[in-house]
Amino acid sequence: MLWILSVIAGLGLLGFLLGRGRAVASAGGDVRLLHSLPTYYGLNVTLLTMVPAVLVLGIWLIIQPIVINNAVTASLPADYLAQTDNPALVMTEVRRLASGFDVAVERGLFTNPEVATLDVTDDTIRDQLAGIGVALGADVSTEVLAAAQQFRVLAVTGRTWMLVVVFALAVAGLGYAFLRTNKDQRARNSVERAILGILIAASTLAILTTVGIVLSMLWDTRNFFQLYPWQDFFFGLEWRPSFEGGSELGLIPLLWGTMYISFIALLVAAPIGLFAAIYMAEYASGRVRSVAKPLIEVLAGIPTIVYGLFALITVGPMLRDYFAQPLGLGDSSSSVMTAGIVMGIMLIPFVSSLSDDIINAVPQSLRDGSYGLGATRSETIKQVILPAALPGIVGAVLLAASRAIGETMIVVLGAGAAARLDLNPFEAMTTVTVKIVGQLTGDTDFSSPEALVAFALGLTLFVITLCLNIVALVVVRKYREQYD
Structure with a gap:
């Protein structure tokens, strides 16, 4: 070629x-x-x-x-x-x-x-x-x-x-x-029409790709629900797939693990990323910003498998030895807390970069007016800048949540593969994405519900992330400030 x-x-x-x-x-x-x-x-x-x-x-x-x-x-x-x-x-x-x-x-x-x-x-x-x-x-x-x-x-x-x-x-x-x-x-007119056509074709191709992905998942999900009751899938509390028959394919344990791990990840990423963005935008000198910002964004370029190894050999054993075992909460290095903390570290540059750009977009005139009224820098940040940038920050956090929900490798290595309903953050759990990989690994019979369930899980995950993205867009558009 x-x-x-x-x-x-x-x-x-x-x-x-x-x-x-x-x-x-x-x-x-x-x-x-x-x-x-x-x-x-x-x-x-x-x-x-x-x-x-x-x-x-x-x-x-x-x-x-x-x-x-x-x-x-x-x-x-x-x-x-x-x-x-x-x-x-x-x-x-x-x-x-x-x-x-x-x-x-x-x-x-x-x-x-x-x-x-x-x-x-x-x-x-x-x-x-x-x-x-x-x-x-x-x-x-x-x-x-x-x-x-x-x-x-x-x-x-x-x-x-x-x-x-x-x-x-x-x-x-x-x-x-x-x-x-x-x-x-009229060569210029012909060239501009041709370039316009190429741009339209590129955007159409992107849209058709999305439509094709959705239709393919819908088709196989339909085949799955012809073999397995949808009530048992959406409301089932057990996940025990077996290609020999008698499978329990309940979504609730996987959805719980996904949301639990993502929640802990956001508890780590949102405050650290936001505080880092505030420091970079409002306090750091030009020299410090030119060094610190690229160093933070290096985290975004690290492969997720490396984060998974970090969770497996460093964070997991440390949490087990210093927290889980002394408190009597478990003795496994694979846990919700392990995956959540490492995933939160991965999301820090995502939240930080978006929040930094949003804070910098707040007009300088608002800062000058606040200072002119006698407010300190911290008061200006709390009472002027953050309220003005809040819709964008909320949108950044929701987009980070979408990223967390779709993560796989960190969960595989950091949280294990146990599908359970448990509040203990030091117990091993799993997510929807991990089970999608598991059901489609090895010799797979696509006429069985145990294989087709992966498409139902994928469609469910797609709907969840789509809803989060829509909420983020609505929040940003409804509450964003317009400046002249």
């Missing part, structure tokens, strides 16, 4: 130079006679060269796997598919075998003609592919081998036609735009 995009970009650059040169030449070298700046003529040719080609390339890459998958599935014998519990697993094995053949050809184990003539009498196929790091789930059957060979042929044919169509479209766009270029062409 890299060299395909590089060639298209090269054609676009060539089109820019040719279009710009043709426009200047049509004006006899006097750019004052051009309708638009020379750059616009070059950009017009570049856009007509690259945009249609890249658009077709993207659509082709999305549609081709679907077409090939359907064609190969249709070619598999019906009696063979009837013998399998899940036809989708058959296609997974076919794609894995086809990818294995591609790797084998790249490393010289086979040639393309040899792959096309292989048959199952060569019982070393699986061992040979395993030798280059391609693991197959079972011995290669006649049907799977034939399907994998067909898959490779269709993939090569599709790639060939893709290259032909994409490059032909790029060259045609270059030629068409180049021939239309002249000094009277």
Whole structure:
């Protein structure tokens, strides 16, 4: 793909130079006679060269796997598919075998003609592919081998036609735009319309992605509730999944753990982050701010798995040895308090940066007026600045809560995986996100409620975070101060 995009970009650059040169030449070298700046003529040719080609390339890459998958599935014998519990697993094995053949050809184990003539009498196929790091789930059957060979042929044919169509479209766009270029062409208008279209397409793509995520979760959640009663899910007090049957899939213990850990995280992050923001905005000198603010924001760049390890080997044992065991509240290093404190540390730069920006947005005239009336700095902060910035601060805290609810790795390593209803903060608990990962890890049967419950959990989490974000936006818009 890299060299395909590089060639298209090269054609676009060539089109820019040719279009710009043709426009200047049509004006006899006097750019004052051009309708638009020379750059616009070059950009017009570049856009007509690259945009249609890249658009077709993207659509082709999305549609081709679907077409090939359907064609190969249709070619598999019906009696063979009837013998399998899940036809989708058959296609997974076919794609894995086809990818294995591609790797084998790249490393010289086979040639393309040899792959096309292989048959199952060569019982070393699986061992040979395993030798280059391609693991197959079972011995290669006649049907799977034939399907994998067909898959490779269709993939090569599709790639060939893709290259032909994409490059032909790029060259045609270059030629068409180049021939239309002249000094009277309204190139600026065309370029601005094209850029507007690209911006609209980008925003539409983001919206459609969100809609696609929601629809996919809704579909599988619907399948889950056809297999498991929704009353038992939303109001159940036990979480005991079992792929052998008799599962208890109650949401309440997971939701309790999620809210409990998030609440402790906010108790840590909100005051520390807000106090840090007040110091940075109102008390710190320019030199201190230039050093301290980046150091605080470094916390935002630390991977969550590192925070999880910090919770596992440092914070958890410390809380157990100095608080939980002396107080008789537990003897486990995995606890709600461990995950909550470390998650709160992770959220400090989030709350601090947003609050700092909001406090700095309060006009200086309000501070000057307060000082002019004889108020001290601390009184000004308490009675003028914080009330003016309060809606934004509340919005920052609510957005931090959304971030806390969706965290996974810190909870896995810091709070354990026990789904329970308990008020003891030094007991191990778990969250919705952890159980989503757990239910979709390993060999998963997506026809069972134990696997499909992950989508119901995901949809529930999506609704909760969406509501928090909406509340944050409403608070900010309703109570924010407007300054001239």
